[in-house]
Amino acid sequence: MADISVPETPNADAVADMRLFDYPDWLYLLREFDSLYRHGSAGGSRLIRAHRKRVRDMLSKTIDANPQITCRAPEAKPVTAHLARALDLGERGAVGGMARALERVTASLTWEYGYARVPKPLAKKYAYCEILGPRGPVRSERLVLGFVLFAPRTTYPQHSHQEIEESYISVAGAWSENDVAVHAPGSLILNRPGEEHRITTADLDPCLLAYAWIGPETRLNAPEMKLSSNRKARMTQGI
Template sequence: MEIGQSNHERLAGAAVRRLSDAPDWHYLLQEFDTFYSSCSAGGSKVIRSHQDRVREALAGVIAADAPILEREPASKPVVAHLPRTLDLGRCGAMAGMSRVLSRLENQLSWEYGYKQVPPSLERNYAYCEILGPQGPIQSDGLILGFVLFAPGTTYPEHNHAGIEESYVSMAGAWSENDSAVYMPGSLIYNPPGYEHRITTGERDPCLLAYAWIGPAERLAQPMMVFS
């Protein structure tokens, strides 16, 4: 890709592969939709409203047969723990999503999201965006992805201005702000600007799926900042 070339320019200048041409990516989105439609909101109207917004945005992506931009697969040290999390996930509440993700494992682009990642996270954390402005599945109003943590990791306190976020626990035990321990199948909601810190259990790695909803300009440049 030429420096400064936008995704729209790339799409205009090349033969476009669509979601319907990539069954495993399509099935992965179906797993997100199934979870957000069937999981309990715990009686919270705020959480249920967030789930509905995620599903509505996702339905639009699927209905539009969204374009797919091929990204170069990329790894980080923590990805050595991914097979373990997928093994754990296949035995739990998120088995369907874990199975589909395992078929896409070699196509994922893992990154840090920071110009300078803290040394404590260099070998213990990475994320991959699977739907959003950075693709591979293109969307301006929704981001879906996965974040992977090694055992015994603390991800420092941070917030996402203008972006509402939810985590879906796929494998491993973790806590947010020391308030509770979350197991596979849990959904955690963070409103825009909410300060939160993540810690993971000492025994196993932790894999979380996440969804971000917000204005297109915020999703294009989320600017994650540690507090």
């Protein structure tokens, strides 16, 4: 693992005016997101191609604006014990640049759940961190970028996001959405607003996904993440 460098803490007056270009590691991480959404394949899908363009256009505008940085207190969750392994796997895979860029800021990440109530088994096996967005260190009101980390043998229950268009790009580990296919590093999945989805991960290794959310400002500020009821999940899966 490479050494992790963290900028020295500036005084209070300086913090108020610290901007993206003052934190090269955050800037380089966002450029890795831009590269993923600019050069990755859409697989012939018009919807995915359009989504990729929306993400990179919003991201480019954000970077060009050199927004202020809001330093949040770093926070770990039980699943972050698997982060080092996920980054090791990611550096060997199709999106190694993203894994290396994320490694440079691991000491500054704020991992959270996003749900008012999290099932106890899931609390040990899942967390996410926002990089860019209303709650991220890099501020944006219409676009959210971040990472989701899963432990091995995790089932992330059925859920959906109202008014939010979501994509995942695999960084490390194998996973499946709605038991349809197995996705490897570099692959992208698009979930349209309101679409129910469920994630499962492989038996031996953790899974790290980069994600993007596009939606109205009010929704991204308060996404109201909720796990679907068992009855609704069974109906969606046709059980």
